[in-house]
Amino acid sequence: MRTSYIILIILISNLCFSQNSSVKIALLKYNGGGDWYANPTSLKNLIIFCNENLKTNIIKDHATVEVGSVDIFNYPFIHMTGHGNVVFSNQEAENLRNYLSSGGFLHIDDNYGLEPFVRREMKKVFPDLDFKELSFDEIIFHKKYNFNNGLPKIHEHDNKRPQAFGIFLKDKMVCLFTYECDLGDGWEDKEVHGDSDEIRLKALQMGANIVSYIFEY
Numbered sequence: 001m002r003t004s005y006i007i008l009i010i011l012i013s014n015l016c017f018s019q020n021s022s023v024k025i026a027l028l029k030y031n032g033g034g035d036w037y038a039n040p041t042s043l044k045n046l047i048i049f050c051n052e053n054l055k056t057n058i059i060k061d062h063a064t065v066e067v068g069s070v071d072i073f074n075y076p077f078i079h080m081t082g083h084g085n086v087v088f089s090n091q092e093a094e095n096l097r098n099y100l101s102s103g104g105f106l107h108i109d110d111n112y113g114l115e116p117f118v119r120r121e122m123k124k125v126f127p128d129l130d131f132k133e134l135s136f137d138e139i140i141f142h143k144k145y146n147f148n149n150g151l152p153k154i155h156e157h158d159n160k161r162p163q164a165f166g167i168f169l170k171d172k173m174v175c176l177f178t179y180e181c182d183l184g185d186g187w188e189d190k191e192v193h194g195d196s197d198e199i200r201l202k203a204l205q206m207g208a209n210i211v212s213y214i215f216e217y
Helices: 002-017 040-054 070-074 091-101 117-127 183-187 197-217
Strands: 026-029 063-066 077-082 106-109 163-169 173-179
Touching: 040 117, 040 183, 040 197, 063 197, 070 091, 077 197, 091 106, 091 117, 091 163, 091 173, 106 117, 117 173, 183 197
Parallel strands: 026 063, 026 077, 077 106, 106 173
Antiparallel strands: 163 173
16 A cells, blocks of 8 residues: 555656646545535536646546545545535545545535535544635635635525635645535536536636646646
8 A cells, every 4th residue: 555655646746847747637436325426527627627727737537436445546636526425434534544645635525515424524534633714815716816705606505605624734735625615516517507607717717726736836
């Protein structure tokens, strides 16, 4: 397993210094009954946007990886979404902890209803750490595009403001949780939700900021 940690660290290091490096990102498949497969067109569109506007070289077809799989170490960026229950076994929590501790990044996008389960299960991953709400001056809101008021509001659910929370290891964010925002919905094909071009652009720009933060573009 330690070899996988080293491979991930080398992969991310190379990406930080070469915009010609190709990389594949992944969608996280989890247990518990939640629809981990929600927003099927979102990552495709985010990849296209980043390759065109950040000049990244992300492989068009994203992977799907299970929480407990060693294959998780092949992907510097893992995206997680859904509406319902999430359950990590002890082995899965350990695997995810090792992945994040060795340079990987997890973006959790609440598609509505995910929040209580995410907080419970991430405590298995990092029992001694809590999600920290990000201030508006956090660098992730200003990497490529400026979001002076934090996350954009893509869809309305409970009349709550959008919030971004992070888990930090040695002052480096390794997990971003976007709540009451629905970024992934904004990344989807236009006809899926009928969002305006302006709303979709904001969602994609914020997604590009996340990618830029991870790969230091």
